[in-house]
Amino acid sequence: MSKQTIPLVVEDISPFARALARQIDDGKERPSHLSVMNMISRAAGFRNFQHLRAAHMAGGRLANPHAAETIDHQLVERSLNRFDSAGRLRQWPSRRKIQDLCLWAFWAALPARTLMSEREINARLREMHTFNDPAILRRTLFSLGMMTRNPDGSDYCRKEQAPPPEARELISLLEARRRAKAA
Structure with a gap:
């Protein structure tokens, strides 16, 4: 037996x-x-x-690979408070950490592997904020390495990379906010 x-x-x-x-x-x-x-x-x-x-x-x-990640929830909350109920950035944050985290929301909303002219990228960025300054968003996205562009300023493209844990959290909260507003 x-x-x-x-x-x-x-x-x-x-x-x-x-x-x-x-x-x-x-x-x-x-x-x-x-x-x-x-x-x-x-x-x-x-x-x-x-x-x-x-x-x-x-x-x-x-x-659960994401469980081991530590997330600064206070930073996510401060960044989330900069967005309106439709998920648009109300004003350009004064603190650099909040600026950088907010830019990940713009990065996530841009299409992957798609070349866009400066006019096209500005039009997309205008839809996602209310303070009417797409140039600061576009330039900062480029300077942080979230986008690439030709030396003459044409053909912008989102640079594929893994967002940090706080950015993933902010992006998911903003998506939920946008879905709730649409419903």
Whole structure:
């Protein structure tokens, strides 16, 4: 008859190990809490408790790669407050970090791999802000490396890259705001 595997699921190994250590009493010196956690971990096929914990943390990161990213939610909130209910930038922010984050929303709204003239890019940018200065947006997008252009200022194109975590959060919040306004 083959041996049946019975999984052991414990919410937190630390109290489990403490309880197990209290139960181990064979007249010798009782093993410490850490020794018992290492014993349990080795019994599960790991080198020690740190190996078990590292494997568990890596599994969580692989299951949800964006969960390990830290997002400055306060910066996202400050940037989001610069946009109106339709998702248009109301005024050019004075703080550089907020400017840069707001520009990612413009970058995301531009078509990928599409050459546009200066007139076309200005028309698209005008739709996304209310202070009527597409030149500052276009120039800053270019200077931050979010767009490319020919030396003569023609043929603008969005540069494909991965936005930072705060930018992804802001872009998704603005998309939700635009969808809610459209509905």
